[in-house]
Amino acid sequence: MKVLIIGAAGMVGNKLARNLAASGTLAGTKLAALTLADAVMPQAPADATVPVSVVRIDISQRPEVDKLIATEPDVIFHLAAIVSGEAEQNFDKGYAINLDGTRYLLEAIRARGAHYVPKFIFTSSIAVFGPPFPDAIDDDFRLTPTTSYGTQKAIDELLLADFTRKGFVDGIGLRLPTICVRPGKPNLAASGFFSGIIREPLAGLPAVLPVSVDVRHWHASPRAALGFLLHAAGLPKGALGTRVNLTLPGLSVTVAEQLEALREVAGASALSLVRMEPDATIAKIVAGWPQNFIPARALALGFKAESSFAEIIQAHIEDEMRGAAR
Amino acid sequence: MKVLIIGAAGMVGNKLARNLAASGTLAGTKLAALTLADAVMPQAPADATVPVSVVRIDISQRPEVDKLIATEPDVIFHLAAIVSGEAEQNFDKGYAINLDGTRYLLEAIRARGAHYVPKFIFTSSIAVFGPPFPDAIDDDFRLTPTTSYGTQKAIDELLLADFTRKGFVDGIGLRLPTICVRPGKPNLAASGFFSGIIREPLAGLPAVLPVSVDVRHWHASPRAALGFLLHAAGLPKGALGTRVNLTLPGLSVTVAEQLEALREVAGASALSLVRMEPDATIAKIVAGWPQNFIPARALALGFKAESSFAEIIQAHIEDEMRGAAR
Numbered sequence: 001m002k003v004l005i006i007g008a009a010g011m012v013g014n015k016l017a018r019n020l021a022a023s024g025t026l027a028g029t030k031l032a033a034l035t036l037a038d039a040v041m042p043q044a045p046a047d048a049t050v051p052v053s054v055v056r057i058d059i060s061q062r063p064e065v066d067k068l069i070a071t072e073p074d075v076i077f078h079l080a081a082i083v084s085g086e087a088e089q090n091f092d093k094g095y096a097i098n099l100d101g102t103r104y105l106l107e108a109i110r111a112r113g114a115h116y117v118p119k120f121i122f123t124s125s126i127a128v129f130g131p132p133f134p135d136a137i138d139d140d141f142r143l144t145p146t147t148s149y150g151t152q153k154a155i156d157e158l159l160l161a162d163f164t165r166k167g168f169v170d171g172i173g174l175r176l177p178t179i180c181v182r183p184g185k186p187n188l189a190a191s192g193f194f195s196g197i198i199r200e201p202l203a204g205l206p207a208v209l210p211v212s213v214d215v216r217h218w219h220a221s222p223r224a225a226l227g228f229l230l231h232a233a234g235l236p237k238g239a240l241g242t243r244v245n246l247t248l249p250g251l252s253v254t255v256a257e258q259l260e261a262l263r264e265v266a267g268a269s270a271l272s273l274v275r276m277e278p279d280a281t282i283a284k285i286v287a288g289w290p291q292n293f294i295p296a297r298a299l300a301l302g303f304k305a306e307s308s309f310a311e312i313i314q315a316h317i318e319d320e321m322r323g324a325a326r
Numbered sequence: 327m328k329v330l331i332i333g334a335a336g337m338v339g340n341k342l343a344r345n346l347a348a349s350g351t352l353a354g355t356k357l358a359a360l361t362l363a364d365a366v367m368p369q370a371p372a373d374a375t376v377p378v379s380v381v382r383i384d385i386s387q388r389p390e391v392d393k394l395i396a397t398e399p400d401v402i403f404h405l406a407a408i409v410s411g412e413a414e415q416n417f418d419k420g421y422a423i424n425l426d427g428t429r430y431l432l433e434a435i436r437a438r439g440a441h442y443v444p445k446f447i448f449t450s451s452i453a454v455f456g457p458p459f460p461d462a463i464d465d466d467f468r469l470t471p472t473t474s475y476g477t478q479k480a481i482d483e484l485l486l487a488d489f490t491r492k493g494f495v496d497g498i499g500l501r502l503p504t505i506c507v508r509p510g511k512p513n514l515a516a517s518g519f520f521s522g523i524i525r526e527p528l529a530g531l532p533a534v535l536p537v538s539v540d541v542r543h544w545h546a547s548p549r550a551a552l553g554f555l556l557h558a559a560g561l562p563k564g565a566l567g568t569r570v571n572l573t574l575p576g577l578s579v580t581v582a583e584q585l586e587a588l589r590e591v592a593g594a595s596a597l598s599l600v601r602m603e604p605d606a607t608i609a610k611i612v613a614g615w616p617q618n619f620i621p622a623r624a625l626a627l628g629f630k631a632e633s634s635f636a637e638i639i640q641a642h643i644e645d646e647m648r649g650a651a652r
Contacts, residue, residue: 091492130568142466144487144569151488155481161470162477166417242456243470 001029002071006059006105007079008036009043011182012123012225016077019226021048026075027234037068038080039097059101062108069108075119075233078105084127085189087149098152103159110168120160120169121232123176124245126218128154129290136292139247146288157245164244172232172240177220177250177305181316190285194219197255198262198313201273202321210279213256216291220250220305221315231303239301249305251312252292261309265317327355328397332385332431333405334362335369337508338449338551342403345552347374352401353560363394364406365423385427388434395434401445401559404431410453411515413475424478429485436494446486446495447558449502450571452544454480455616462618465573472614483571490570498558498566503546503576503631507642516611520545523581524588524639527599528647536605539582542617546576546631547641557629565627575631577638578618587635591643 003026007013017036022045024031036042037055044052057064059080080101081087087094102122109118127150128143143154157173164171182195186207193210194217200207220228228248240246253261263271295303306312317323329352333339343362348371350357362368363381370378383390385406406427407413413420428448435444453476454469469480483499490497508521512533519536520543526533546554554574566572579587589597621629632638643649 140468142468143484145484146491146568148488148492151484155484158469158471158477158481158484162474165472166474242472 001026001031001075002033002035002073003031003075003077004035004037004068004071004073005077005079006037006057006068007077007081007123008054009038009040010079011184012176012179012222012229013038013077013079014042015222015226016079016229017042018045019230021045021050021052024049026230035068035071035073059104060096062104065101065104065108066111069105069112072112072116073118075121076105076109077121077229077233078102079123081123081153082149083189084125084147084149087152088147091148094148094152098149099155102156106159106163106169110163114167117167117170119233119237120171121229122156122160122171122173123229124153124157124173125150126175126177126247126290126293128157128175131288133290136252136294137247137290138294139297161242161244165242170237171244172235173245174228174232175245175247176225176228177218177248179222179225180219180312181221181320183222183316183320190282191217191289193282194255194258197274198258199316201262201270202266202313202317204273206273206275208277209255209274210277210282211255211286212278212283213259214254215283215286216252216254217286218250218252218290218293219309219312220248221312223315223319224305228303235301240297243297246298246301246303247293247295248298249295249303250293251306251309253309258309261313265310265313327352327357327401328359328361328399329357329401329403330361330363330394330397330399331403331405332363332383332394333403333407333449334380335364335366336405337510338502338505338548338555339364339403339405340368341548341552342405342555343368343378344371345556347371347376347378350375352556361394361397361399385430386422388430391427391430391434392437395431395438398438398442399444402431402435402447403555403559404428404446404448407449407479408475409515410451410473410475413478414473417474420474420478424475425481428482432485432489432495436489440493443493443496445559445563446497447555448482448486448497448499449555450479450483450499451476452501452503452573452616452619454483454501457614459616462578462620463573463616464620465623487568487570491568496563497570498561499571500554500558501571501573502551502554503544503574505548505551506545506638507547507646509548509642509646516608517543517615519608520581520584523600524584525642527588527596528592528639528643530599532599532601534603535581535600536603536608537581537612538604538609539585540580541609541612542578542580543612544576544578544616544619545635545638546574547638549641549645550631554629561627566623569623572624572627572629573619573621574624575621575629576619577632577635579635584635587639591636591639
């Protein structure tokens with residue numbers, strides 16, 4: 001089995017690449033080759049048990065996409081995207097990568113001919129939804145995004161469903177929760193604090209909370225995100241029927257519940273490193289985000305996320321801190 | 327005020343063109359110029375009270391679209407599309423016209439610069455919806471189309487909303503009901519019989535009914551369709567908030583109710599011209615179509631359709647038969 005990861009230099013893509021390179025299998029099948037592609041040159045994992053090739057690619061260029069798909073990988077993970085903030089600032093770039101790039105991939109697959117129908121696992125986002133929201137968003141909620149990023153992901157979902165219906169690909173779209181705890185340095189994303197208020201205190205560093213502790217949001221760990229991708233690869237063809245885009249499970253918690261879990265896992269000293277510093281701009285952005293879901297279809301299909309925020313913190317400590325918080 | 331109609335050679339586009347050319351006004355404002363564009367050369371109405379120009383255009387060619395938009399019309403009606411059956415058979419052509427064509431129009435408008443923000447009235451379709459359906463589809467129903475045509479229209483709606491949100495156009499998307507009674511010759515569209523069983527008997531000709539009289543569907547007359555477009559042009563900017571795509575009012579009736587209205591308007595002799603000839607293929611296609619809606623937003627915005635099928639038949643007799651059925 002040949003596997004291609006597009007967006008392999010990103011946080012989740014890299015995690016998936018390292019997992020597949022180390023295990024040498026996907027959904028019970030041995031890998032023959034693993035290709036890692038991204039806009040920046042991905043790093044081949046050091047301990048790979050399968051042949052790994054790395055490719056730098058601009059998916060907004062159709063000839064580059066055709067060349068990438070010409071190797072006819074059996075499973076394609078498409079995780080590449082311009083993130084929300086950048087897609088909002090740079091309208092053309094967002095559409096070029098997030099819409100044209102995805103469409104070119106689907107078109108390049110179709111252009112290979114009827115013999116080639118790969119599994120195509122696409123990461124969508126809860127940004128496809130827009131307010132007003134009910135208390136919990138079910139699988140039948142309308143797609144009315146309020147950002148260019150959300151619009152592009154919603155369009156990709158529609159394309160994926162139509163190309164799958166026509167038999168050109170075996171597609172599945174996964175609407176990931178906000179990934180928390182996000183490893184690495186603090187960044188300027190409006191959602192960054194959800195991870196920062198956990199990651200920084202665990203490392204003995206101060207963190208700022210810009211919103212009220214009443215704010216509720218929808219989380220899953222990087223470990224759960226990896227699990228979603230591996231599980232999707234193992235689903236039998238047709239398991240999703242005609243509706244191939246799924247809201248994934250996650251954990252709906254308030255910031256207060258996040259902080260209580262931090263205290264539980266790392267003690268009052270960790271909690272004391274979080275400073276409240278309200279930021280009206282961030283509070284306004286966050287107020288437009290969904291808070292809770294009822295992902296009945298994904299649960300029925302066997303997708304699993306964490307059931308407590310303490311679990312999410314534990315996953316971070318085990319996977320990113322070699323098991324030990326400061 | 328300069329007005330452009332794209333798709334002006336189609337049934338509804340032609341009706342709109344004739345209305346504007348004759349009245350010389352739109353939403354209370356005098357027209358300075360009317361441009362009619364289509365893939366086949368539109369006919370300029372004979373009794374025009376305003377300067378009319380006609381243009382043949384392939385909207386899937388960006389340079390042609392740029393040239394068309396360079397005149398900076400104040401109001402653009404975009405009705406051009408590859409219809410459902412053809413978009414399903416010719417995948418590339420459907421995407422080229424229905425997706426790329428619409429996107430090129432929006433991009434060409436944006437490319438003119440911030441001084442140019444025209445009103446852009448786009449005709450979408452109830453084909454953006456897919457089963458399973460509730461008894462009546464409300465304004466919050468999900469978009470899960472099951473045809474390429476429906477997919478393309480749903481994508482156009484998302485683009486229209488995003489370009490409007492960003493301030494590039496003042497967009498409104500109108501999901502038209504099935505237009506009935508469609509004038510002209512019978513055609514091979516699966517929905518053709520809804521019009522045929524009325525139009526043909528009124529003209530003293532036989533008609534075939536391929537489905538059960540229990541079949542329920544969502545109708546509006548060509549006259550109502552014209553009214554929708556004129557009403558949309560008169561809505562103040564921002565009237566739709568962030569959700570610029572609307573399901574329009576219509577009339578939900580069964581075939582039995584259609585036939586009863588035919589008998590009421592034209593007598594038992596007209597009714598006797600309808601022959602039942604069940605067709606399993608057509609019955610299956612029609613079973614996947616929505617039957618009823620609750621278009622609360624459009625009603626609140628003042629859009630109006632017929633309230634009885636007899637009214638729809640009367641509109642046909644008045645508008646297409648010079649007032650007299652045979």
